[in-house]
Amino acid sequence: MSGPVERAAWVAIDWGTSNLRLWRMGATGEVLGEARSGLGMGVLKPGEFEPVLCDLIANDLPESGRLTVIACGMVGARQGWQEARYVAVPAPPPGITQALKVETRDPRLSVHILPGMSQAAPADVMRGEETQIAGFLSAEPGFDGVLCLPGTHCKWAHISAGEVVSFRTFMTGEIFALLSGHSVLRHSVAASGFDAETFAAAVSHVMSRPQALAGDLFSIRAETLLDGLGAVQARSRLSGLLIGAELAAARPYWLGQEIVILGEGGLAAAYRTALEAQGADARRVDAARLTLAGLTAAWRALAGAVE
Amino acid sequence: MSGPVERAAWVAIDWGTSNLRLWRMGATGEVLGEARSGLGMGVLKPGEFEPVLCDLIANDLPESGRLTVIACGMVGARQGWQEARYVAVPAPPPGITQALKVETRDPRLSVHILPGMSQAAPADVMRGEETQIAGFLSAEPGFDGVLCLPGTHCKWAHISAGEVVSFRTFMTGEIFALLSGHSVLRHSVAASGFDAETFAAAVSHVMSRPQALAGDLFSIRAETLLDGLGAVQARSRLSGLLIGAELAAARPYWLGQEIVILGEGGLAAAYRTALEAQGADARRVDAARLTLAGLTAAWRALAGAVE
Numbered sequence: 001m002s003g004p005v006e007r008a009a010w011v012a013i014d015w016g017t018s019n020l021r022l023w024r025m026g027a028t029g030e031v032l033g034e035a036r037s038g039l040g041m042g043v044l045k046p047g048e049f050e051p052v053l054c055d056l057i058a059n060d061l062p063e064s065g066r067l068t069v070i071a072c073g074m075v076g077a078r079q080g081w082q083e084a085r086y087v088a089v090p091a092p093p094p095g096i097t098q099a100l101k102v103e104t105r106d107p108r109l110s111v112h113i114l115p116g117m118s119q120a121a122p123a124d125v126m127r128g129e130e131t132q133i134a135g136f137l138s139a140e141p142g143f144d145g146v147l148c149l150p151g152t153h154c155k156w157a158h159i160s161a162g163e164v165v166s167f168r169t170f171m172t173g174e175i176f177a178l179l180s181g182h183s184v185l186r187h188s189v190a191a192s193g194f195d196a197e198t199f200a201a202a203v204s205h206v207m208s209r210p211q212a213l214a215g216d217l218f219s220i221r222a223e224t225l226l227d228g229l230g231a232v233q234a235r236s237r238l239s240g241l242l243i244g245a246e247l248a249a250a251r252p253y254w255l256g257q258e259i260v261i262l263g264e265g266g267l268a269a270a271y272r273t274a275l276e277a278q279g280a281d282a283r284r285v286d287a288a289r290l291t292l293a294g295l296t297a298a299w300r301a302l303a304g305a306v307e
Numbered sequence: 308m309s310g311p312v313e314r315a316a317w318v319a320i321d322w323g324t325s326n327l328r329l330w331r332m333g334a335t336g337e338v339l340g341e342a343r344s345g346l347g348m349g350v351l352k353p354g355e356f357e358p359v360l361c362d363l364i365a366n367d368l369p370e371s372g373r374l375t376v377i378a379c380g381m382v383g384a385r386q387g388w389q390e391a392r393y394v395a396v397p398a399p400p401p402g403i404t405q406a407l408k409v410e411t412r413d414p415r416l417s418v419h420i421l422p423g424m425s426q427a428a429p430a431d432v433m434r435g436e437e438t439q440i441a442g443f444l445s446a447e448p449g450f451d452g453v454l455c456l457p458g459t460h461c462k463w464a465h466i467s468a469g470e471v472v473s474f475r476t477f478m479t480g481e482i483f484a485l486l487s488g489h490s491v492l493r494h495s496v497a498a499s500g501f502d503a504e505t506f507a508a509a510v511s512h513v514m515s516r517p518q519a520l521a522g523d524l525f526s527i528r529a530e531t532l533l534d535g536l537g538a539v540q541a542r543s544r545l546s547g548l549l550i551g552a553e554l555a556a557a558r559p560y561w562l563g564q565e566i567v568i569l570g571e572g573g574l575a576a577a578y579r580t581a582l583e584a585q586g587a588d589a590r591r592v593d594a595a596r597l598t599l600a601g602l603t604a605a606w607r608a609l610a611g612a613v614e
Contacts, residue, residue, distance in 0.1 A: 078532075086533075122522065123529035153491070153525065169525040171490065178485040183478065184460070210518035214549075214556040215429065218460065218476040222430035225385075226393075242521075249521040 006032055008060040010068040012295035013053075015075035016128060017042045021291075022056055029296050041074040041081075049081035050104055053111075066110040068302065070295050072131040076100060076113040086118035086125060090165045093117070093134035096298040114298060117164055124169050128291070129155045132262055135293030136285065137162060145258030149287070150267045152177075154246060156253040168253065170246045173267070179217070180238055188224040193232035194239075194266060196273065202240025203247065203274045210248040216241055243274050254280050262287040313339055315367040317375040319602035320360075322382035323435060324349045328598075329363055336603050348381040348388075356388035357411055360418070373417040375609065377602050380435040383407060383420040393425035393432060397472045400424070400441035403605040421605060424471055431476050435598070436462045439569055442600030443592065444469060452565030456594070457574045459484075461553060463560040475560065477553040480574070486524070487545060495531040500539035501546075501573060503580065509547025510554065510581045517555040523548055550581050561587050569594040 008024035018040040024033040039052050053069065054061070061067055076084030084100035099112035116127035129149050137143060141162060149155040152174050157167040180189040206213055220237055223229035229237075247254070254275060259282040261268050268284055275282045315331035325347040331340040346359050360376065361368070368374055383391030391407035406419035423434030436456050444450060448469060456462040459481050464474040487496040513520055527544055530536035536544075554561070561582060566589040568575050575591055582589045 118533055120533070123526050123533050125529045125532055168522050170521050171525050172521065174490050178489060182485060182489065183481050211555040214477050214479065214552045215475050217478050219430050222432045222476070225432055226425055226427070226430050245521045248518040
């Protein structure tokens with residue numbers, strides 16, 4: 001027989017397009033439990049978010065009073081639960097005071113959605129990364145430099161005096177997935193593996209001649225056919241060309257700045273390698289806990305305001 | 308009751324990855340009939356090409372002797388019927404003397420596959436376009452300049468003294484299809500429509516700053532969300548960015564050259580518009596008959612050699 005499960009003092013959710021990740025939190029910020037679900041924003045209608053949430057936290061709902069839930073990500077998009085309008089840069093990453101208070105049917109819920117950030121020119125938006133940035137700044141409030149957040153859509157953000165000054169989004173991860181999995185290059189490119197030398201050469205090549213990129217891509221296929229280019233080399237070349245093109249475009253961000261990569265695994269390592277080859281040292285911070293740190297910072301602000 | 312169908316003197320086939328197009332030809336080069344099929348190289352095993360062909364020309368097979376069939380395209384690839392090895396540039400587009408004579412089970416068939424062309428550095432290959440180029444040169448044998456063949460994979464070929472001197476392939480059409488149909492941009496981009504002004508501005512933008520392309524793509528999505536960018540404008544912007552990036556990479560080909568675009572419809576018009584904005588006049592030639600013209604030139608050479 002297991003003992004009674006401790007009820008959560010509040011709930012944190014990273015609710016993205018494809019997935020959600022939920023943490024049941026204790027009163028001093030400790031994690032009591034964690035849940036994941038494939039019920040992301042992309043498969044839910046506005047009226048379906050609340051039942052999904054209630055299912056996941058059924059045992060935490062109090063008999064009286066309200067349970068605080070703080071969420072970030074695409075849950076706040078126009079097609080999400082309720083729209084949490086963007087906060088325009090320059091500004092600190094949005095905190096609890098800018099959060100959208102959701103109207104719920106269940107009176108035991110008190111749901112706050114943190115907004116994303118927007119930039120007028122060049123036009124850009126983020127939803128979710130601002131909370132990772134908030135989490136990073138809660139640990140390093142005095143940071144002045146550039147954050148790089150690799151992923152499907154890599155974000156570069158210039159941070160100064162606790163504010164996001166400007167940012168840019170690059171579809172590098174998504175383009176890599178499309179080209180390696182769904183274009184003619186799929187016949188050339190391995191599903192995994194990394195050749196550091198080939199990667200570095202491709203980064204260097206495209207950064208010195210970014211205007212040639214459009215012609216470099218098909219060469220991967222041609223070299224497979226004519227020269228027996230290996231599939232892992234082909235994958236590393238494609239990755240190097242696309243990350244190199246991103247670094248060429250993001251140069252105003254990283255040149256001469258302190259750079260921190262918020263990410264783990266091979267992709268973050270590849271960005272670091274590529275930057276180092278350009279003479280730019282980058283520090284890496286494991287991003288896995290940063291979203292929760294950002295949501296926790298919002299909860300602390302809320303709790304502090306209530307106290 | 309219809310009369311007896313005239314038997315073909317020879318058969319021309321453009322046998323690509325996704326489709327095949329077959330012409331039943333008369334003894335003086337006239338078209339007696341035409342057939343299309345979705346049985347492209349991509350869905351056939353090596354042993355399946357001959358039965359597919361025999362089905363399409365069953366009424367043309369002679370009681371004695373052999374029916375000449377001349378084919379081009381991916382049918383000659385390594386994964387095709389039989390491999391017709393590339394002819395390396397610089398060289399004239401391959402003719403009948405370089406064709407692969409296929410070993411068939413049916414003794415009434417005499418099948419010739421025209422090879423593609425290859426380039427060692429930068430590595431590149433073509434299969435099918437060389438026959439369009441041969442068709443163009445059969446009408447304009449003295450042409451000296453650059454041919455642009457828009458499509459899924461756009462080819463640029465430098466032609467001089469009847470030879471393909473060099474060429475480059477750009478995956479622009481395939482990348483456009485992937486980004487507009489399968490990336491996050493699909494939420495922004497219309498399925499059709501063309502805004503000439505937006506297109507021209509995007510071409511000009513990316514040609515003056517090709518290194519910024521990687522950041523320009525996501526801006527399409529952001530401007531939809533923030534500024535209400537229209538879906539046709541978004542489509543035209545994406546097209547302009549990708550074609551502009553191709554023109555930036557292909558500049559050594561078209562700058563100061565006589566340019567002929569082998570293509571029809573909106574895509575060829577878009578390339579012409581983009582080139583004109585760069586001060587480069589391009590002539591357009593309808594490409595629909597060029598493959599057949601190239602196959603016919605091969606047949607004439609074969610018939611002449613036999614006579």
